[in-house]
Amino acid sequence: MSEVAIKATDLTKRFGDFTAVDHVSFEVNKGQIFGLLGPNGAGKSTAIRMLSTLSIPTEGSATVAGFDVQKEDGKVREHIGLVSEKMIMYDELTARENLTLFGKLYDIPRDALNKRIGKLLGFVRMEQWADHRIDTFSTGMKQRINVIRALVNQPEILFLDEPTLGLDPQSTAEIRELVRMINIEDRTTIILTTHMMTEADMLCDKIGIMDHGKIVALDTSAGLKRSISGNDTTLFEFEIANLDARILSSVKALASVSSVVQDDPTHIKVSSVGNDSFDTLVDVLRKNGAKIRTVKNLEPTLEDVFLHITGHEVRDEVAKAPTPAHRDGPPGMRPKKRVR
Amino acid sequence: MGVRRVLRHSAWICWKDLLEFSRSKLRVAMLIIMPLFMMMMVGFIFPTGDSISQQPVALANQDLTVNGTSLGDGFVVQLEAVNDQTGMMELRDATGFDDIKTMIQEGKVSGGIIVPPTFTADLLAGRQGNITIMTDQSNPQMSSMMQSVLTQVIEQLGTQLAEHNLNATYDISLEEAPAVLQPYNVELKGIVPGDPNYFEFVAPGIMAMVVMMSLMTGLPHAISYEKDMGTLDGMLASPTSRWAIILGKVMAQTTRGLIQGFIILLLSVLLFGVVIHGSILLVVLLILLTVFSFVGLGILITSFADKEETATMVMMTLMFPMMFLSGVFFPVQQMPSFMQTLASFLPLTYAAEAMRKVMVLGAGPGAIMTDVVVLAVFGIVLLVIAVPLFKRAMNR
Numbered sequence: 101m102s103e104v105a106i107k108a109t110d111l112t113k114r115f116g117d118f119t120a121v122d123h124v125s126f127e128v129n130k131g132q133i134f135g136l137l138g139p140n141g142a143g144k145s146t147a148i149r150m151l152s153t154l155s156i157p158t159e160g161s162a163t164v165a166g167f168d169v170q171k172e173d174g175k176v177r178e179h180i181g182l183v184s185e186k187m188i189m190y191d192e193l194t195a196r197e198n199l200t201l202f203g204k205l206y207d208i209p210r211d212a213l214n215k216r217i218g219k220l221l222g223f224v225r226m227e228q229w230a231d232h233r234i235d236t237f238s239t240g241m242k243q244r245i246n247v248i249r250a251l252v253n254q255p256e257i258l259f260l261d262e263p264t265l266g267l268d269p270q271s272t273a274e275i276r277e278l279v280r281m282i283n284i285e286d287r288t289t290i291i292l293t294t295h296m297m298t299e300a301d302m303l304c305d306k307i308g309i310m311d312h313g314k315i316v317a318l319d320t321s322a323g324l325k326r327s328i329s330g331n332d333t334t335l336f337e338f339e340i341a342n343l344d345a346r347i348l349s350s351v352k353a354l355a356s357v358s359s360v361v362q363d364d365p366t367h368i369k370v371s372s373v374g375n376d377s378f379d380t381l382v383d384v385l386r387k388n389g390a391k392i393r394t395v396k397n398l399e400p401t402l403e404d405v406f407l408h409i410t411g412h413e414v415r416d417e418v419a420k421a422p423t424p425a426h427r428d429g430p431p432g433m434r435p436k437k438r439v440r
Numbered sequence: 441m442g443v444r445r446v447l448r449h450s451a452w453i454c455w456k457d458l459l460e461f462s463r464s465k466l467r468v469a470m471l472i473i474m475p476l477f478m479m480m481m482v483g484f485i486f487p488t489g490d491s492i493s494q495q496p497v498a499l500a501n502q503d504l505t506v507n508g509t510s511l512g513d514g515f516v517v518q519l520e521a522v523n524d525q526t527g528m529m530e531l532r533d534a535t536g537f538d539d540i541k542t543m544i545q546e547g548k549v550s551g552g553i554i555v556p557p558t559f560t561a562d563l564l565a566g567r568q569g570n571i572t573i574m575t576d577q578s579n580p581q582m583s584s585m586m587q588s589v590l591t592q593v594i595e596q597l598g599t600q601l602a603e604h605n606l607n608a609t610y611d612i613s614l615e616e617a618p619a620v621l622q623p624y625n626v627e628l629k630g631i632v633p634g635d636p637n638y639f640e641f642v643a644p645g646i647m648a649m650v651v652m653m654s655l656m657t658g659l660p661h662a663i664s665y666e667k668d669m670g671t672l673d674g675m676l677a678s679p680t681s682r683w684a685i686i687l688g689k690v691m692a693q694t695t696r697g698l699i700q701g702f703i704i705l706l707l708s709v710l711l712f713g714v715v716i717h718g719s720i721l722l723v724v725l726l727i728l729l730t731v732f733s734f735v736g737l738g739i740l741i742t743s744f745a746d747k748e749e750t751a752t753m754v755m756m757t758l759m760f761p762m763m764f765l766s767g768v769f770f771p772v773q774q775m776p777s778f779m780q781t782l783a784s785f786l787p788l789t790y791a792a793e794a795m796r797k798v799m800v801l802g803a804g805p806g807a808i809m810t811d812v813v814v815l816a817v818f819g820i821v822l823l824v825i826a827v828p829l830f831k832r833a834m835n836r
Contacts, residue, residue, distance in 0.1 A: 153676075153677065177679040182673065182677040184673050186670025193456070193459060193460060193463070197459065201452055201453075201456045202674065204448075204449070204452040205675065205679070206678060249674075
């Protein structure tokens with residue numbers, strides 16, 4: 101499991117003054133599911149576009165399946181499959197016609213292609229829909245075909261850009277199951293972007309948290325959680341009746357406290373280091389006249405990790421995101437050229 | 441990447457585009473109806489010599505009899521007899537100039553004829569009999585047409601009268617009379633058989649134009665649409681060459697253009713009496729050359745316009761002047777000289793001209809060499825400009 105499938109070194113993409121991806125470096129081993137987690141506009145899609153040769157990096161380099169994305173883009177393309185945010189399918193063609201077109205672009209001979217298409221349709225239990233037009237399908241069915249379309253060439257590496265975006269809960273579960281199966285059956289390396297913490301948590305062997313174009317944390321899900329709670333670190337939630345700025349800053353000033361996040365007018369989440377950190381916290385709170393109503397020792401989620409690393413919530417960014425089109429890049433900074 | 445591989449991929453992309461297109465019955469119907477409408481529109485919208493029929497014309501006979509004879513009445517009878525044969529006019533009675541003026545102003549008639557009071561007297565006294573013609577000056581085209589038609593009719597009547605007078609007075613037989621009256625006769629001889637026909641003028645131009653339109657609108661639209669939909673990414677992330685994508689699209693658009701071109705050809709021959717005098721093969725080759733000359737322009741627009749909407753706007757801005765300046769509907773020679781200069785920079789001018797020469801005049805390859813060379817140069821120059829820009833646009 102130590103063979104490297106993808107290696108990104110200082111990958112950077114600038115559109116005018118706006119830096120969409122800022123010196124991103126990571127490695128993904130063969131057979132791994134790697135998740136790029138972050139809010140909309142964090143640069144996840146742009147990173148995927150550079151790795152799948154659709155966008156030329158402004159700086160830095162990357163190898164995919166052992167080939168340089170800039171110098172050997174043709175070779176890279178032979179070894180990858182892409183499921184992007186927008187479905188890559190022609191609505192007025194049937195599922196089989198769509199799969200055939202893409203198979204032909206990979207020069208798969210007729211017989212082998214027919215076999216492959218049959219197998220893939222069986223894989224997602226869509227055989228009986230093979231000769232129906234895509235526009236007659238439900239969103240979940242469309243996405244299943246869209247995913248197997250990216251598999252016609254038996255790619256070593258599959259890129260999935262927000263594969264469950266806009267799907268209903270049942271389809272979401274189906275697609276997640278499908279992703280896992282693809283990974284297990286063919287040992288396909290998968291790079292997945294998502295803004296859903298649970299999705300990354302469920303699927304990914306390794307997670308890179310992206311915010312404002314940078315990877316701010318890179319570890320396994322467990323490792324990331326350990327960074328705010330576990331071993332030496334503990335995550336507490338205090339409910340304080342008379343919470344105010346003075347109390348908050350007194351907590352922040354503590355050397356043992358690694359991060360503080362205020363959830364609502366009375367709740368704060370504090371991540372602190374050291375064996376006697378709880379005592380220290382309570383001492384400071386009491387000294388400042390805080391009325392502590394409840395205290396909880398929290399089992400951290402990736403959400404908490406994100407919150408504690410970036411200091412802001414994922415949802416905030418989603419709410420601020422300009423359009424549901426999920427173009428990377430905040431609205432004001434949107435460059436004149438296409439963000440691609 | 442091998443050329444054969446590019447061609448194979450482009451054939452598949454072309455297959456996909458045409459298959460997609462054929463899935464909508466409305467689109468397929470429009471493909472056929474559009475050229476039909478176009479032909480009907482341009483064929484019937486302009487007045488032609490034989491399109492005058494049953495035009496309301498006022499007639500005022502103010503002639504006064506001289507000793508019981510009224511030559512004015514005779515003129516009116518003759519005029520009515522001629523009109524019964526041709527059916528060009530619908531004669532209405534009027535009293536005089538002011539009456540006809542009112543009728544024209546009210547739009548009741550498009551012209552008028554006045555036989556003045558002194559008509560008989562003048563003729564009997566050996567002077568020319570005046571006939572006054574009035575036309576609707578707010579409609580210059582109709583006015584000049586009425587003028588020429590009425591002048592012709594009246595001259596014809598005059599000649600008939602003169603022939604009778606010669607026969608009666610000088611005993612010159614009716615067969616010889618025309619030679620005495622008009623020793624020179626004009627005979628019109630076309631270099632191909634048949635009468636000139638506006639459809640023959642306009643059909644070749646429209647064929648060239650439809651091919652141009654399908655490339656100029658179709659190509660940028662097809663590519664920017666796929667860009668917007670995100671499907672282009674699927675092709676770009678596959679090992680297929682960028683050229684296979686653009687070539688496949690060009691092939692699909694050309695097929696559509698050719699189908700429409702042939703529908704126009706078929707309609708012109710079957711419904712509008714156009715006779716093709718040249719070789720069909722040469723026509724097809726010319727259409728393909730026209731495609732080549734516009735591909736570069738299509739790619740250029742595609743490279744510049746990142747969104748489908750932008751592409752459509754750029755294309756519209758370029759297309760309209762091309763349509764009207766390139767001599768598709770009006771002969772370039774009739775335009776003011778600066779417009780003619782402008783027209784000489786538009787490839788469609790040469791395409792329409794060459795098509796017309798081949799189809800209407802039966803010209804061979806030698807006669808259209810200049811046009812062919814100009815079209816080829818246009819195509820090459822535009823491609824040389826478009827290729828690097830397109831490459832850059834695809835790799836953003």
